Amino acid sequence: MVSVMTSEWWRTAAIYQIYPRSFADSNGDGIGDLAGIRSRLPELARLGIDAVWLSPFYTSPQRDAGYDVADYCDVDPLFGTLDDFDAMLAEAHRLGLRVIIDLVPNHSSDQHPWFQEALAAAPGSAARGRYLFREGKGEHGELPPNNWNSIFGGPAWTRVTEADGRPGQWYLHLFDSSQPDFDWTNEEVRDEFRRILRFWLDRGVDGFRVDVAHGMIKADGLPDYTPPADAGSMGGAASAGAGVALEPEISDEGDGAPYWGQDGVHEIYRDWRKLLDEYPGERILAAEAWVDPLPRVAKWVRPDEMHQAFNFGYLETPWSAPALRSVIDDSIAVFGAVGAPSTWVLSNHDVVRHASRLALTADSLQGHGIGPKSPGLPDPVVGLRRARAASALMLALPGSAYLYQGEELGLPEAIHLPDDARQDPTWARTNGERYGRDGCRVPIPWEADAPAFGFGPADAAWLPQPAEWAGLARDRQRGVAGSTLSLYEDALRRRREFELATGTVEWLRGFSPDVVAFRNGPVIVVANTGTEPVALPDGEVLLASDDVSSGTLPGDTTAWLRA
Known part of the structure; x- marks a missing residue:
């Protein structure tokens, strides 16, 4: 049964994240694409969700699986064309599904025309002013401007060679060196993203999930900062099992890190909210904001800013009744205090799948991933039991729920990927010290006996699929009482039937x-x-x-x- 598009749909929506390169491959090249997504949308309508969120499909060198964008207003040939996007969007709307797309405003690809122009331009030029270029320290500028490290490991600064061949300025990249950060104090950057928003809104998208929505603005002077040793890569709680404390006041101060949670980001989102409100159909903004504690997250969803923010405090809560009761109470209270719905989420493309994470017996910091040599590896039987129980609990809570592709099949983390198959920049930038996020991004299984488990028409997948996933394929679970897929279908149907998303x-x-x-x-x-x-x-x-x-x-x- 498909959903009905209702007023303020985002307050109660069940939203399904599609990671395009791993969802469905239409042409057999081993990489999922927009035509593949379109062909499988009826399965998602049958599942009972209300909307889909697509991770990036824009033109990109794919150094960070598409989060390094070279052209924000076109489709990478890996995924198809703008016509393919339009056809996919029309099919989703025909089925009653809304479509949210990823927006990556903190940084671009180094292949973006703006950055190529900046490299060719002189220090102090308008072209360089769109990014965060700075002079180095030391007698000859040979040291980076500050001590910041990249989220993916290694330094957050790279020095360029100037047009005359001399070592020159440094540019900031909180992620990979191929992902230079924009300077959001520059009005030209703000104008460009208004144009990008309108391009996709005019095409009919229903909203945007904003990547690194707690970034973009950096503290004045770019002061040195050393994060705690037990901090997750994107900020927020100190560790994956951290509890979440409710604080009575919402602080206007930064998140400790001078590049996360700076108050200036809210001016940007107020501007975007006004722009979205010009369009009919309740287009939405959803924030990826890794900030802690929960009252600070609520700042992103005040009435004149975003509609939703991911509840990472809930995602990071251990499988413990006291901790769960506390985070549920806190979430409902702090989001409700600003008139926003709480969101609930257990997995996404950046964290260890919860069918494995909830059974870990050692800490696993967000972004580090797990692999064969990680301590405390999960028991897969215990992990699946807890995942099913946790999902059933989550889908009974009032508010909006986010699902990550494959969790409705009970997919665990792919732990035993060959070293030479791993593609996450984290793996390379830490020399294999951190496994990164590849384990949650493996192409999902559709048919047990088909090539690539039905992911595509050929026996090809950009990351190798574990052989044991045949037993978790969608066709093996469809209509089978007690299967994880049937559990999700029943929970989503009952959630709607009993109006749990609007309850208390x-x-x-x-x-x-x-x-x-x-x-x-x-x-x-x-x-x-x-x-x-x-x-x-x-x-x-x-x-x-x-x-x-x-x-x-x-x-x-x-x-x-x-x-």
Whole structure:
């Protein structure tokens, strides 16, 4: 059943992230594309989602899987053409699905015409003023302007060779050296992104997920900064298992890091919100803002700014009832205080898939990834049980939910990728010290017995697919009672049927400390994060992540009951 486009749809939407190069390949080159996406959209409509979010498909050298953009208003030939995009968008709208696209405003590719112009221009020129070029320190400018490190490892500055052959200025790149940061104090940069927004809005997109929405503005003077050793790569909570504390005031100060969470970003989003509000159909902005604690995230979704911000505090919460109760309460309170819906998310293209992450027995910092030599590798059976339970819990909460492609199949992280297959810049820039994000980006399986598990018509995939994924293919799970796919379909259908996304959380008492139990409208939700079974309350079982026919709720299991 497809969704109905309703007023303020984004407050309750279930939004499905498509990572284009790993979703569906139409031509057999091993890389997913827009025609492939279009062909599989009916499957997503059947799943019961309301919208899709596409990671970048723009013209790009693909040094960072498309997050290095060379042309913001065209499609990379890897993925097709603008006509392919238009056809995909029309098919999504025909099916009742909205389409959100990624926008990458913090940095461009070094192949962007602007940066090529900057390299050819002189220091102090208008062309260089679009980026963050600075003179180096030291007697001959041989040292970088400050001590910042790249998110992908290594220094955040690269020195250029000037037109006369001499070593020259340095440019900032918080990510790979092929991704120079824009200078957002430059009005020409702001005008260009207004043009880009209008280009896609005029084409009919329903909104934008804004990459690195807590970046863009850097502290005056670009002061030195050394992040804590246990900090995740993108900021936010200190570690993947960090709890989230509720603070009574929303600070206007930065995030500690002088390149994250600076207050000047909000002026940009107020400007963009006015622009989007000119268009009919409730076009939206969703923020990727890795800031902590939660009250600071709420600044991104004040009434005149963005519509949604990803709730990374929830994503990073361990599988622990006290921690989950706390982050759910805090999320509803802080987002509600500014009139915004809470969002809920467990996986995306930058984090270890939750079917593995929730069973790790050692810390894994966001962005570092896991591989064969990582400590505390997960038990796949425990990981899948917890993932199913966590997803059933998440989809019962009021607000908007984000799903990452393949999680509805129970896909785990692909841990045992060959070293020579890894493509994340993090792997190369840290000399293999960090595995990076390739493990969550492997092309997903559609048909168990088809080439590349149905990813494409040829036996080709840009990252190798684990052989054991055949058993998780969509055709093996479709219509099978108890499968992870059926669990997601049932949860999304019941979520709509009982209007849980517009409901409230009423905590229920009398349960074990390991249990999360609440009522949302006519539905009682009980999640057991412990190891010992607990008695189920009275009521008709609507769905369960594992067998509850005995009348008890096993460990690592969630059930919904009609009150």
